[in-house]
Amino acid sequence: MYDVLCSFGLTCVILILMFLITWKGTLAQVEIGLFEAQKKYFDSAFFTEDLLGVPIPVPGGYLLMGALFLNLLLGGMVRIRKRRATAGIIVVHIGIALMLLAGFVKMHHSTEGAIRFCKGQEASEFVSHHEWQLAIAARQDDDTWREYVIEGPRFLSLSASERATFTHDELPFRVELHGFARNGYVRPDGVGDRTSQPVIDGFWVDRLALNPENEKNLAASYVDLIPGDGAGESVTGILWGVGRDPFAAEVGGRQYTINLRKKIFPLDFSFRLDKFHKKDHPGTTMAADFRSWVTKFEGESRENTQKIEISMNEPLRHRGYVVYQNQFGPPDDESDGEFYSILAVVENPSDQWPLYSCIIISIGLLMHFIRKLSLYAKAENRAAETAETPEPSEVPT
């Protein structure tokens, strides 16, 4: 077993499979978009591909990269002969292992999203690009709100006919989602082909096909708030992740709001957008440069402030977060109105690891191949020196 794990044969098989899934996952993006393709081919341990109508299990990127890590650790670092000729190769393998590790850490321990704000607005949280959550807020006696959150993986895979039930000891009702759509549109009754979808307060949820650009998919669902025994009647509403007002209901004399939204991550500090500037290439609408000037506030008392300029290729790195100038909007606005700025925020413990791995790999490759080139040139020179001597087969007899 150890021999197999260390073998060149396994390396070749893993690399060939990685090549194939990369190729397939690239072409699949045309049909299903980047998000779905990444999920299916690259983030998975296994996926199935139909071959003549028969589903064939294929190892996914996650499994292959894990296997590659093990293979190069055992074969390329432990078992390999440690000598001058292999020093460069070992260094390269260390670099690749670090890069694979960086990918693993990023996948499991990073959060990413964006802040979208106009001039003068402040933000102390960022919103995920892809993750969803269901937030139930209860109004407290002192008029504050207490929030209960159900994370997306618990309901995102619901089919149209499935129901998901959620309860919490502090909530006097259970929450039931049904008729869930990962991409939905809430239409007034009488508009569109409703078929059997229920109508709530004159509206219904139209289930749409998934958009290949996952950020454009807006989840929608029917929700039932079903009180415990004798605590009143059920309330049914419609949730839509378009980001406007949440669904509000009163149960047992207390006010609640239910919000289907993109996941929100709090920041350890806050930003205020002081100015956003976009400069076009003259005579075109193509942005030559766009950047934000923000003020960063730290701590409860906000006594620690800092003015910062964030632009393309010049992000802010602070307390484990990296803040990038990502986009601006509204797009193609030709008016003199203010643009809003979109800053991407990433919290990634392995942020700079790829850079370190790049340096290590470069050093290793140079060590190895410069040596190889030098040996090759010497061999050619030797061959030239002996070329005058005919080979035995060429000696006339």
Next chain:
Amino acid sequence: MSRPRIARALALLFVVVTSALAGGRSNASEDAPRRVEPWPDEVVDLASRIPVQDQGRIKPLSSFAAFELLRIHGKRTLRMPDPEDPEEEIKLSPMEWMLDVLFYPEMARSYPLFRVEDRDGLKAVGLDTGEKRKRDVWSYDELFAVGKDLVEKGDKWSKIPQKDQTPLESQVVILADNWYGFHLLITRWDRLNLFPSAASDTSVRGWLSAPALSTLIAEGEASGLDEQRAQLEGIATLFDKRVEGMEVFAGAFEKWRNGVVSLSADTDETAKIDLEIAYYRADFFYRAQVLFILGFLVSIVSFLKRSGAGVVPTKLSRLHHVTRWMGIIPLLILIAGIVVRCVLRDRPPVSTLYETILFITAVAVLAALVTERINRQPITLLLAMALGSVGMFFAGWYEEISAADTMPKLQAVLDTNFWLSTHVTTVSMGYSAGILAAAVAHVYIIGKLLGLKRNDPRFYRNIGRMVYGIVCFGLVFSTVGTILGGVWANDSWGRFWGWDPKENGALMIVLVNLIILHARMGGYIRDWGLSLAAIFLGTVVAFSWFHVNLLAVGLHAYGFDARLSTLVWSYYSIEWGVLGLGILGYFIDRSRPNTPAAA
């Protein structure tokens, strides 16, 4: 007359003049002045050097004219029957054509200019195509009757994604765009931004076309633009001078042109106008192509003349030296062209798809020449010349089919010379190595298939070693380049790897390089397998270089182009054919007695 009325009258002067002379009629006026003698060289030269702002940059009018003609007509010169003597053919350079468009619009509108691939496109907009051929060239006037329908149809069909457009729809979209753009130019000098605005921040207003300046004057917002207004009025004078003969016109034109040029004389924006004109006149890449082809022919002779080519020679023949220089000289010309482009753009050598072709060709030829310096094989010189010829031909072809300025302004995220000079150049060098390895591998496969040098095993061993060396070279650059791309992405977008098609393409090259090297180290392949795998590597480079851009997804989707797609698929087909034959050849070779043909 009150001041506002004078201002308005002045402002509209330009439009009135050009409208009366050129626009608003479907046919050229019979009594309009006609140019009866060729444009004097001095006029053409002076006009070439007029700076205009187009697509975000200041360029010479000659560059604007060249790409306009290429885009509309599909060729770099306009040939047509002489109106005075239909038996004779006249040939107009882009600048001569542009001068006609600007100063003799009555003539230029009847020039056979618009390339129509299939007349059914015109039938679709209601034009009676009469005697015209299926594929023909049409004049502005001939299309004038359906101009409105053409533009409307083109606008409607342009909303269909490029990839989903039928050939007819695609043709109408392009034709409508070209016709309307030309309509604006010939009737109003629109799109020709000649006048630097007085605003200090040109990013706000940029340069102005004649109609835009007229509008500003009409609206009383042209304060500080007196010089510009004087030059605007000068255009009307030029139109008047046309009836007094070319010599008088040339004198007036020089005066007007100097006035226009002086408007931007104090700015840095026009500092590289002369260099750009010199760059296009030098025609580096065409010259390099001609010399590479010559070198290729000579290298064939050199290769055939050498018997026992597998033997590494101690003393090189004179012909070999000559051939070597016939590769070095065009390479130097190619590098000189790339360097001039860098100076013109203030950019590293690779920042557009067009520039990748130049750079990758240069690196591939250089790598082949360095390999030849080590192994002294004539076949390597032959390959260097072949790659140079094909690369330069491809660059010219790509410039022609894209028919757009090859020095465009870059998107904000690309505005970083550090990453362009590290990631992009490095990954491009990886592409070069992949192409070169595939080229060398062809020699092995085809040589074996044709039974060439059957008794010279050293020759094939040398080829195998060359392929191996080049794959190693490719692995270094493609790996480092790909990871650097990730580091750049991490710096700009906050993610090292996003599985974008272009990133995946680069990764696939790295993976194939790794597979080849590990398979060779593991003893699974030898020279045959190495050569077959290198040919496959070439197709993966093509996939990454061009195919992923045609997918219309991701951050590097430059738009679908049917001709490029056809070329890529043709390349795949040929290479897969070679691979198939190669695999067959391997088994035949293995089945021969006394042949140690490990894969």
